[in-house]
Amino acid sequence: MTGILLAVGIVAGIGLLIGLILSIASIIMAVPKDEKAEAILEALPGANCGACGFSGCSGYAEALAKGKAEPGLCAPGGLACTKAVSEILGVETGSVEPKVAVVKCMGSLDHTTYKAEYSGIMSCAAAMKIGGGLTACSYGCMGLGDCEAACPYDAIHVNNGVAYVDGGKCRACTLCVKACPRGIIEIVPKKDMATVRCSNHDKGGVTRKLCDIGCIGCKKCEKACEQGAVKVTDFCAYVTPDLCTNCGACVEACPQHCITFFKG
Template sequence: MTGILIAVGVVAGIGLLIGLILSVASIIMAVPKDEKAEAILEALPGANCGACGYSGCSGYAAALAKGEAEVGLCAPGGLACTKAVSEILGVNTGAVEPKVAVVKCMGSLDHTSYKAEYSGIMSCSAALKIGGGLTACTHGCMGLGDCEAVCPYDAIHVKNGVAYVDDGKCRACTLCVKACPRGIIEIVPKKDMAMVRCSNHDKGAVTRKLCDVGCIGCKKCEKTCEQGAVKVENFCAYVTPALCTDCGACVEACPQNCITYFKAK
């Protein structure tokens, strides 16, 4: 009996000693917290989307606290977040340009078609690996909803074979941009302007056969824009938001109706 008690005592003593050593070590080796970074992290939305260019909210908060990052890079947080961070850092808020995601494709099933029947995994990324995707246009939206699945704000949905963004809900977190295997979702300034809703780079004759609303690179939009905001490169037009005055000239000139008015909500 005495031997058992001694053994129990030894084990208990060893456990107590180890606990004491770990407690002391945790104090000595503790990494001091950056209170400013912690406060900034609390002010950020916690989306961890990477839209700011850093590895999530904690990475951005640490960079801000060290003075290594600009205030106002958090698109999901918007102006309210920028103001809160500015107060913590003691700097001016400055101008924050709201942004929104836009799907540069209008190729719904009313305007284009599938080149084959697809019965695989309901994912654009998966479908792309089988013969380059299921749509006739190899540049357009496949409509299987990878973007919709990752959106935390319920801002993007697939309707009739093509994705649409609700700019009233979108926070420009860039998750849909990263999820789209064809790269047809773009983050643009949230302002009234013209928008080319096509990403096709085939020659005009080919595009006409594939989609009723595809850009054919005719350059009529480019020629009519007095501000030089519209350029056609590789058979597809693009509008530079900073130069666009929303005059509507390019919208009226487009024979394919693939340039639309974008009205920010």
């Protein structure tokens, strides 16, 4: 019995000694906290979306504290966040351009079809692994909601086979952009302008067979735009936001009605 108690005492003593050594080591080797970075992190929204170009909010906060980044890169935080960060850094608040996500597809089930019946996992990424996706158009929205599931702001929903963004809720965090396996969601300036709501790059004849609202690359929009904001590349038109004056000439010229007025 004495031997057992002695063994227990020795083990307990060793444990106590190791614990004491670790406690002392943690104090000696502790990495000092950057109070400025901690304060900035508190001011950021905590979305950890990476829209700022850094590895989440902590990465952006550290870069700001070290002077390696500028305030105003946090899209979800907006102007209020930029002001708070600027106050902590003691710098002037710069301008922040509001942005929003837009789905470059209007191929709902009223305009296109599925090429096959799909009964797998309800995920666009999963469907892409089976024959490149289930929609007739290999560029269009599959409507299985990966973007909807990724959005922390309830700003994007699938309706009749295609995703739509609620501009009033969208914070331009880019999570839906990253979630879309077909890359048809784009972050654009939140302003009134024309937007091509199609991502198809097939020749016009092929596109017409797949979707009756798809861009056919006819260049009528390009010719109608006096500002040079519309260009057709690889049979698909694109509007440069900075050049668009929202005059509506391209919208009127488009025979497929795939260019729409975008309200910022």
